[in-house]
Amino acid sequence: MNPLSYHSPKTAVRPSPIHGRGLFATTDIAKDEIVGVKGGHIVTREQLEEITPQLGPVEIQIDDDLFIAPVANDEREGSMLYSNHSCDANLGIRGEITFVAMRDIPAGEELTHDWATTDDDNYSVKCKCGAANCRGTLTGKDWQRPELQKRYSGYFSTYLAKKIARMSKRG
Numbered sequence: 001m002n003p004l005s006y007h008s009p010k011t012a013v014r015p016s017p018i019h020g021r022g023l024f025a026t027t028d029i030a031k032d033e034i035v036g037v038k039g040g041h042i043v044t045r046e047q048l049e050e051i052t053p054q055l056g057p058v059e060i061q062i063d064d065d066l067f068i069a070p071v072a073n074d075e076r077e078g079s080m081l082y083s084n085h086s087c088d089a090n091l092g093i094r095g096e097i098t099f100v101a102m103r104d105i106p107a108g109e110e111l112t113h114d115w116a117t118t119d120d121d122n123y124s125v126k127c128k129c130g131a132a133n134c135r136g137t138l139t140g141k142d143w144q145r146p147e148l149q150k151r152y153s154g155y156f157s158t159y160l161a162k163k164i165a166r167m168s169k170r171g
Contacts (some may be wrong), residue, residue, distance in 0.1 A: 002010050003078035004039030004070060011035060011111060012081045018129055022110045023082040029105040036081045036111075038097040040068040047071075061119055062096040086112035086133035086136065092155020093117050102155050116142035117156045120163065 007013075010029055014028060016022025029035060038060045043051065045065045051058070055076050059069035070079040083091055083097070084101060092102045094112040099113060121140030135142070142148055143160050144167070 004075055005079050005081050006034075006037040006039065007081070008033070008035050016084055016110060017083075018084040018086065018110065018112070020083045021082050025105050025107050025109050027107045027110060028158050029101045029111075030103050031104050033101050034094075034098060034101040035091055035101055036083060038068055038079070038081055039098070040072050040075070040079045043067050043069050043071065048099055050051075060097060061121065061159075062157070064120065068097060068100070083111055084129070085115050085127070086110075086129040086131050087114060087127060087134045088112075088129070089114040089117070089152075093157040094155075096157050096159065100155070102152075114142075114148070114152065115140075116145070116148045117152050117160065119143070120160060 010025060010027045011023050012026050013021050019066060019071050048059055048069060051069055055070060055073060058076055058079060059067040061067050070076045081099065090102055090105050090109065091099045091111055094100050094162045116140055119140045120143060123140045125138050127138045128135055129132050144157065149164055154159050
């Protein structure tokens with residue numbers, strides 16, 4: 001079976017010091033180069049609530065109530081990108097599901113993204129990324145933080161970029 005998600009041939013999944021397995025650069029990756037594309041099925045929040053107990057956190061949010069995720073256990077592995085969260089991320093989003101390098105990335109570096117670039121949800125979890133600029137606690141509303149909007153400008157998912165633009169017009 002073909003995997004649902006795409007990984008650049010310049011990457012490999014390995015044990016991660018951040019969490020479980022992570023995605024690593026096996027050769028240098030240039031700024032704005034595509035590193036991965038999340039695949040799966042489009043599911044609603046209600047469907048996701050049924051999937052998550054069985055498959056764990058496997059989704060990427062693409063709109064307020066829409067997500068891309070595997071829907072069966074045999075699809076889980078092939079849908080995973082293994083891009084762990086970091087508060088000092090090196091990947092951003094182009095569109096809704098395409099992960100790109102936000103800077104030149106040397107071979108051997110773990111490829112990470114900040115959940116603030118994809119998530120608009122109601123959660124709060126302790127961060128374990130270990131970055132010097134670690135926020136300590138992650139929330140599904142971190143995209144609203146002005147310093148993160150500035151840092152990740154041009155690298156938010158399209159649906160969050162539109163929310164940020166609407167906020168700016170009101171503010």
